[in-house]
Amino acid sequence: MEEIPYTVEPRPDTGLYNGKFGIWMFLASEVMLFGALFSAYVLLRTGAQAWPPVIPGESYMTAMEILNVPLATLNTAVLILSSVTVVLAWANLKMGDFAKGKMYIWITIACSVGFMVIKTIEYSSKFAHGWGPSTNNFFGIYFTMTGLHGLHVVGGLVVWLYLVTVGSKMWETEPERYTNRIEVTGLYWHFVDLVWIFLFPTIYLL
Amino acid sequence: MSEHEMTNEEIQEHIKVYLKVFAALLVLTGVTVGVAYVHLPIGPAVAVALIIASIKGSLVAAEFMHLKGEKKWVVYSLILTAFMFLVCLLVPVLGDSNYVETGWHNPLIVDQEAAAGGGHH
Numbered sequence: 001m002e003e004i005p006y007t008v009e010p011r012p013d014t015g016l017y018n019g020k021f022g023i024w025m026f027l028a029s030e031v032m033l034f035g036a037l038f039s040a041y042v043l044l045r046t047g048a049q050a051w052p053p054v055i056p057g058e059s060y061m062t063a064m065e066i067l068n069v070p071l072a073t074l075n076t077a078v079l080i081l082s083s084v085t086v087v088l089a090w091a092n093l094k095m096g097d098f099a100k101g102k103m104y105i106w107i108t109i110a111c112s113v114g115f116m117v118i119k120t121i122e123y124s125s126k127f128a129h130g131w132g133p134s135t136n137n138f139f140g141i142y143f144t145m146t147g148l149h150g151l152h153v154v155g156g157l158v159v160w161l162y163l164v165t166v167g168s169k170m171w172e173t174e175p176e177r178y179t180n181r182i183e184v185t186g187l188y189w190h191f192v193d194l195v196w197i198f199l200f201p202t203i204y205l206l
Numbered sequence: 207m208s209e210h211e212m213t214n215e216e217i218q219e220h221i222k223v224y225l226k227v228f229a230a231l232l233v234l235t236g237v238t239v240g241v242a243y244v245h246l247p248i249g250p251a252v253a254v255a256l257i258i259a260s261i262k263g264s265l266v267a268a269e270f271m272h273l274k275g276e277k278k279w280v281v282y283s284l285i286l287t288a289f290m291f292l293v294c295l296l297v298p299v300l301g302d303s304n305y306v307e308t309g310w311h312n313p314l315i316v317d318q319e320a321a322a323g324g325g326h327h
Contacts, residue, residue, distance in 0.1 A: 015277040024280045028287040035294040042295065064242060076235050084228040087270050091217050091224070190270045197262045201255035205242035 008176045023184045027191050034195050037145050044137045052138035068122055072204045075118045082111030083193045086186040093179040098171050105164045112157045119150050152192045159185050227269045234262050
């Protein structure tokens with residue numbers, strides 16, 4: 001079987017190895033996916049008589065009073081930390097230190113599990129109040145956007161788990177290609193972090 | 207970035223930058239949350255929140271995603287993406303966003319309207 005070209009060597013026309021160009025194309029499409037939702041958020045919000053809409057029997061003025069800002073702040077820090085550990089994993093692999101690289105990937109995995117646990121606590125308290133996606137437009141867009149973001153975290157988590165376990169065998173035969181896989185997955189991971197950086201203030205704080 | 211062979215010293219320099227960016231991101235997160243508790247009027251609040259988020263986003267993109275010094279094809283496709291993203295965001299403004307049927311009516315306003323309407327009789 002012929003080997004797939006340009007997994008390590010840059011393609012002459014793009015100057016990039018294929019995986020990297022591929023992930024950037026994918027991320028561009030992801031920008032449009034989240035962009036459409038941000039657009040929907042702006043539309044719903046500017047069209048609303050009050051934001052968040054009034055729920056009969058409840059008294060609050062801002063989203064900050066309904067959503068758990070301290071927990072979401074903690075989650076922001078957890079996600080930022082996980083992005084740092086990804087670049088540290090990549091840097092250590094680049095220097096040939098497989099053990100350290102793997103350790104940082106495990107920390108990333110721990111962070112993403114932590115993020116999802118915190119998210120579950122957040123969601124549960126909303127459900128306990130009887131608040132769900134169908135409560136009103138505010139909760140609708142809150143659950144849609146944070147839910148889609150959460151799915152991205154879970155998706156990344158699955159890939160990290162693969163790369164740190166069975167997928168890590170590649171290090172023995174093709175270390176450079178393995179390092180590239182970590183870099184490409186890292187690019188996706190930073191994008192997920194980036195989305196959260198915008199989601200957090202727009203939904204929780206404004 | 208990864209297309210040329212980096213020496214260990216260069217990578218160590220990268221690691222220093224990563225840790226600085228990490229600190230900056232945590233500080234900016236603290237600032238944006240702190241500002242939120244001040245409860246500025248909505249206009250300045252949106253401006254401050256988006257400016258801080260943009261700085262944080264730029265740091266992540268430039269340093270963690272190695273966009274600083276990335277190949278031109280990545281940069282070109284992102285410029286196009288950024289343009290399309292703006293178009294996407296502006297759809298509500300470009301369209302008629304004066305009134306959106308939400309299927310939900312503010313009971314306070316409905317009551318006022320009913321009271322005003324009742325006064326004519």
